Amino acid sequence: MAKYILAVTVLWHLIFGLPGAFAVNPSDIVRLKKAGVGDRLIREIISSQAISRALFSVDEVVEMKEADIGDEVIIAIIEQGSTTAPELDREDTADRALKRRIKRQEITLQMQKKEFDVLVEYLLRLITNPEVIKLVHEGKIASEDYAEIVKYLKQYARDEETIEYGDKGDIIIDIDKIHK
Numbered sequence: 001m002a003k004y005i006l007a008v009t010v011l012w013h014l015i016f017g018l019p020g021a022f023a024v025n026p027s028d029i030v031r032l033k034k035a036g037v038g039d040r041l042i043r044e045i046i047s048s049q050a051i052s053r054a055l056f057s058v059d060e061v062v063e064m065k066e067a068d069i070g071d072e073v074i075i076a077i078i079e080q081g082s083t084t085a086p087e088l089d090r091e092d093t094a095d096r097a098l099k100r101r102i103k104r105q106e107i108t109l110q111m112q113k114k115e116f117d118v119l120v121e122y123l124l125r126l127i128t129n130p131e132v133i134k135l136v137h138e139g140k141i142a143s144e145d146y147a148e149i150v151k152y153l154k155q156y157a158r159d160e161e162t163i164e165y166g167d168k169g170d171i172i173i174d175i176d177k178i179h180k
Helices: 002-016 026-034 039-048 058-066 069-081 085-127 130-137 142-155
Strands: none
Touching: 026 039, 026 058, 039 069, 039 085, 058 069, 085 130
């Protein structure tokens, strides 16, 4: 009898070409049949891909049968937890699209961080430039003006408002005047 059920199940699978049917192997089908699972429930398990989609395992079906839970109840559980193949395809497509968007966002953030790091490095070099420091020491740039330059550059690097520096947000310093 078990050989007959196995042969019918395999033949049925080959005829209808159900994807994922091999998630339930022949020994699982024999175990299910020995546990008292009916043919309709076995077909439902195969067609819904309940095992491969982890709705439950073969052991759990056997355990339910040992607890005298009927085939119709288990079928109802499968139907509640099952989504159709087109729904699964749409979910998979949506998941892949979401993963691609997340990956693009991660790459964009990495690029923005690199750009920011380059800007910060450039501003630090500009602030600590020996030529600028020399101008401050020679009195060609007042230390107050240098402090304003540093403050302005730091605000610029943090993308903060620089409205206190004139109409256009530019800092105005006369490098030619000598402060004493």
